[in-house]
Amino acid sequence: MTRDYYHVQEWTPKLKATGDELVAKIHEATPELEVLFMGAAALGLPGKNDIDLDILCSQNNLKRYVEVLTPVLGAPQGLKENMAAWSYMDGDIEIDCILSDPTLPASHIPKQKKMFETLKASPELQSRYAQLKRDCDGLPYADYEAKKKAFFEEVEAL
Numbered sequence: 243m244t245r246d247y248y249h250v251q252e253w254t255p256k257l258k259a260t261g262d263e264l265v266a267k268i269h270e271a272t273p274e275l276e277v278l279f280m281g282a283a284a285l286g287l288p289g290k291n292d293i294d295l296d297i298l299c300s301q302n303n304l305k306r307y308v309e310v311l312t313p314v315l316g317a318p319q320g321l322k323e324n325m326a327a328w329s330y331m332d333g334d335i336e337i338d339c340i341l342s343d344p345t346l347p348a349s350h351i352p353k354q355k356k357m358f359e360t361l362k363a364s365p366e367l368q369s370r371y372a373q374l375k376r377d378c379d380g381l382p383y384a385d386y387e388a389k390k391k392a393f394f395e396e397v398e399a400l
Contacts, residue, residue: 248381258283265277271313272307277298278298287372297342304343315337357397361397367397377389
């Protein structure tokens with residue numbers, strides 16, 4: 243969903259519960275697929291009040307799984323040969339789901355998964371990331387994204 247300015251919201255247990263419920267619904271429809279719940283909500287950190295899910299499947303099966311997941315997630319807003327994307331609101335929570343093949347060279351999954359695991363393992367980095375988010379409240383969204391990217395590059399270099 244497009245935004246002009248970044249507005250941080252404190253984490254709530256409702257975010258995790260909503261994410262866990264959605265993961266369970268996806269697993270009910272596709273128990274054979276891995277679903278990754280990553281991002282600030284999964285870490286218990288402040289953020290955009292959104293849930294980020296990555297659903298992993300081979301590119302060859304992508305269209306079949308889009309059909310299976312449509313009753314759960316609705317019609318995808320983006321559909322390409324190598325990925326499908328859903329973005330919608332569930333009450334006041336933004337849901338972003340991507341169905342893609344993590345083995346493709348251009349996949350964001352390996353890098354994102356490594357970043358998530360690094361943050362998850364470090365309370366100090368989580369604290370810094372949460373503070374960055376709070377400090378960016380009210381900034382133009384592009385400025386927030388630039389500061390977040392710089393933070394992630396710093397963490398990657400560790």
